[in-house]
Each structure stands twice: as structure tokens, then as C-alpha cells.
Amino acid sequence: MDRLRNRATALSVLSMGLGQMYNRQFVKGLLMLLAWAAGLYYLINNLGTALWGISTLGEVTRHRVNGKFVDGDHSIFILVQSLITLMFFLIFAYFYVMNIRDARRIAAGREEGTEPNNFEQTVRYILDYKFAQTFLIIPGIGILFFTIMPIIFMVMIAFTNYASPNHIPPAKLVNWVGFQTFRDLLLLKTWSHTLFGVLTWTIIWAILSTVTTYFGGLLVALLINQQGIKFKGLWRTILILPYAIPQLVSLLVMRNMFNGEFGPINQYLQYFGLGGLPWLTDPFWAKATVILVNMWVGIPVSMILIMGVLTTIPRDMYEAAEVDGASGFQKFRIVTLPMILFTTAPTLIMQFAGNINNFNAIYLLTSGNPVKGDYQYAGATDLLVTWLYKLTLNQNKYNMAAAVGIIIFVIIASFSIYNYRRTKSFKEEDMIQ
């Protein structure tokens, strides 16, 4: 009695949707058939070019025809087009396999006497049981094209020689060079010195800025939420102000305030008889300034977040603790703190990762300066991201920038994933309720 099953499978291998039609699911089958035809049309036109493009990155350089320059292949455009086509091909293949499995499953059901769902029932089934997956498709597509594809692209760039002055299209072709870029970055003295210097500061910065803002925010939130404090709303409103001001504005303003010659901060210090400090021009003080300003910007965010969590803690937990005779501090330690940490643990890690990549805080305030002479295109407060930015936009060393990005990413990602999977909210998320 395997006939139905095998026929449905064979038909759906032949073309998407045929197996479904054979199973008497006509609307569903027709929709799938149309999608299949459109997809196939696109692939036939593009897949060959894509495979050629990704393996060669273009073959014709700019050349002269009858005394005029004619543009050759633009390696980078070819790479992106090939990537899009290949991604489309993978999605298409995935749905093809799913289609075959679906047809086989339904035909198997028919053999046992179950009636296949009609179109209306199919839609209902998806909404009731495949709700999450269906909904995730929309953000998934956005992420696929605007995050994953670009990341794959940049990873590939790290294995090419796409850098000024010698390999910038359309005048010149770009080639695959394997691990040469990484070798240069880690083994050439000038590059590796910069890499390790910048990396060390990036890690110090990320730890200090995350800890100061998170616990600063926690303290401020608890300070205001104390029993007996009046005008809670007013204090909150005032303290939120730094968060409400766009960072672009506040950081550029801070840059002026900490100005060594004309800024008001040094003016006040001189007024009190103290010498002015080289806030943004001395390597050590520039680092201190960046951390300080980041606290000003970051504490309100943590404060709001933690205050929000404080309101979601069920009252009965405190009541239960009071019945058991807990003191104020015990209530904090046993109820408040675990609840806050549970809810904000992912945020804390994201903030850490965010601080490693905190472009604005550095670039708008110091631009990575003061410049360090023995660094390759980097300054004393440069994070890896701002260094990347300079390498990309000012120096056009695309392959080097991509390689730096990958190295950092590997370090950060492995640490963060490990840490995140250990936190309660990932492991025991079903246990809190």
C-alpha cells in the first residue's frame, strides 16, 4: 500500500506542488507550483554566472579598445551578485526538500485513511501550531539580507587582496589570497603591535564601562525607589535627561565641554585654583574622560531598565518574605537582586558586547585620538571598531579591516555565547514561573 506515498514523492520531486495536487490540495499545490516556476526562471538565468563569479572574481581588467578605456569586470559587484544568487539558491533548495517531505507525509496519511487538509484547514493549522515559525519568517528575511549576507561578504573580503592602492576596482581586479591578510596582521611587527594595543584597551574599556553604568544605574534606581523618598517622578524625570538627549548631540557637546583651552570644565578647575587637565589630549586622561562621559550617558539607561524590572516583581514575593521576617536588606538580596539579574542578564551581556562595539562614545568624543605614533592608523582611545572604521573609510584597507573584524568577533562571540548560555534566563527560563 505504498503506492500513494511513492507517487506523491515522485511527483513532488519532479516539480514543487504536483505532489500536493495529487493529494487533492489544489490551491496549496497551485501556489507552490507558481513559486517554483518563478524561482526556477530566476535560477536558470543567474546560477551559472554566480558560480563563475565567485570562483574567479572577474577576469577582464580595464583595457584599451581603439584608444578608449573600456571597463572590465568589477570584482566586488560580481561578488555581491553571486552571493545573492547563491543565497536564493539555498532557500529554494530548502523549500524543495520541505515540499517533498510534506507531500510524502500527507500521502502517508491518506493511505491510513485521513483526509488531507483543505486550504482553509491548512491556514488554520499553520496559525495554531506553526505560529512561531511563521512569524519569524518576516524578521528572518530582513536579517538574512541586511545582516547575514553582508557579514558573509565581509568574511570573504578578508580572504581577498581588496585594498588600496593596488587592488581597487573598477581599475584593477581583486583576487583570492587565502590567509595572507591574517598572516600580515599577526606576524608583521607594525600591525600586530597595533592590534594588541588596541585590543587591550578595548577589553579594559568594555569591562569598565559596562560595570560602571550597570551598577551605577542599579544604585540610582534603588536610591530613588527607597521608601520615604518624595517627588520620585520628578527625580526620575531629571535623571533621565541624559538618556533623552540624543547621543550624537550630547557627545559632541561633551567634546566642547572638555575642550582643554576653552571648555567650561577647565575654567571651573582654574576658578578653584586647580590647574586645567588635558582631558582629551593626554592618552591617560583621554581614557578617563571617555569612561566618565560614558557613565553620564549610560547610567540613565540602566536606571530605567532596572526601575522597569522593579515594577514587575510580584508584590506577593515581598509579602511572603515579610511574613518570614526578612529585613530590608534580606528582601533586597533574596527577592530584588535575583529578579533584576534574571531579567537583565541578557541585557548586561548585550551591553558588554555593545560597549566593545561602542563606536559613538569614542568616535564622537575623541575620534580615537590622541594619535599614537607607533600605531598603524590608530590612536590611544581607539577601539577595534573605530580602528576598523578608519581602516575602511580613510585608508581603504578593506581586507585588513575585515580580518580585524573577524579576529575580534571570534574572541567576543565565543566568550559571550558561553557566558550567556550559563545565565539562568537561558537555562532555566521555564522555572521562574
Added chain:
Amino acid sequence: MNSLKTKRRIRLSLSYVLIILLCVCAVYPALWILMGSFRPGKSLYSKTLLPEHFTLEHYRELFNSKSILFGQWYLNTLKIATFSMIIGVLLILLTSYALSRFRFKGRKNAMSILLILGMFPGFMSMIAIYLLLKEMHLMDTHLALIIVYAAGAPLTGTFIAKGFLDTIPRSLDEAAKIDGASNWTIFTRIILPLSRPLITYVALTQFVGPWVDYIFARLVLRTKENWTLAVGLYDMVSTNQNSNFPAFAAGSILIAVPITILFMFLQRLLVDGLTSGASKG
């Protein structure tokens, strides 16, 4: 009993001193730039916080100048921020609802992938996005920016949103399900009303994003008429460095004011104890 009262009084007064100190620190830069924008002349330096007399010439300059199209930039930014906020919030809520409430195959992997992707520096993808937008003939359009911001939203907001949704008691969903509610009804009638503080928070971050984003806006928008405020303001700082500080100050004020007002207006929602009694009823 009396010593308890004095202890409490000391604690409270110390707290008040601390809070007032913090408030001064929080407000001072804003006050300084506000006063700076009213100050006559063009210099950054001033002896006092309050200017000798107030002038509005710098604000007038912003809207009458030929090189600073402030009004146009304002409308552009407002448009981009509003649309990318609406789409972004919707995407974040859907993603976090699905991840918080449903258990399906590959869920943990999906979350890990989301976490990893969020850690890539945004402009590592800059060149690729630039090329992609060129492919789609979307360069120098506002639609391109809206797509880029909205598509990136789930990466930044999902984990905060999921953390919040996890704290909404699941007994509420189950009760609704027993009453015959579909997933969609549960989402719109139970989850959404209870997550108003969350929605406010996420909406604000998504709205503020385009106001402060310089990197992508600069990359996509080429003609001056299409610029956003961030690009315009940075241009003002970099082209006439320190030579016209009050105009920069006035521009900063105008950029910051709507967001600040919006924030102050909405912040009540952030702190209302919406779920504190929900589980009992």
C-alpha cells in the same frame, strides 16, 4: 523607637543630597548648551554660564541660511524615524513573542544566532549594504534607510523584549487558551496591553536610533536636500569647527527637544506597575 526615626531621617537626607548632586550633573551639560545657543557672537568661550543678553539670531540663521537646510532635514528625519520605529517595533515584538512563548525545533539555535549577529560591528556590513542598495536602485532614498533600520531592529531589541515577556505570567496565556483564544488573540489582547512599558522603551530606542545615526545616513544619503539631522549637524561641526559654536548649539537644542519632550511625556508608562497584580486577579 526614637533612634530608628533619626536613623531614617539621616538616611533620607543623605539620599536627598546624593540625588540632588546627581541631578545637577545630569542637567548641567544640557543647560550649558541651551545657554550657549542664546549667546551673541560666534565663540565657544564664555566667562559665565548665563549670557550677558539673550539673542535668537542663531535659531533664525538655521532656517534662513542657504547652506543649512535645517527645516528640510528635520522633516526627513521625522519621517524616517517614525516609519522605521513602527516597522521595527512590530518586528521586535513578533520575534520576542515567538521566542518567549513557543517551544519549537531550533529555537535555542535561533536565539544564539541572533545573539552572535548582534555582536558584529554594524559597519562591518557597511560596504555590503551599500552595494546591495545600489543593486536595488535605492541609493539616496529614505526608503533605503527605513529598510536598513527596521531590518536591524530585531538584533538590538529582541533580547530585552524577550526578557520582559518572560516575566509576564504564562498562566494568563493558558487561561485565555482554555477560553478558546487563538495565538493572535492572546498576542493582541493579553501580551500587548501588558507590555506597554516594554513597547514604550523599544519604540523610543527605535525612534532615537535614526536621529543619532550618522554612519549609515551618511553612506546612503548623498544630496544635501535628503540629509538627516545627524548628517547635517556633523557637517556643521566639521566644516566650521568652533567658528560658529552657537549655531551648532542651537541646532543641537532643536534636535534634542522633540525627543526629550517625547521621552518625558512617555516615561510614566515605563514605570507603571502593570503586572504587579495581574497574576492574582
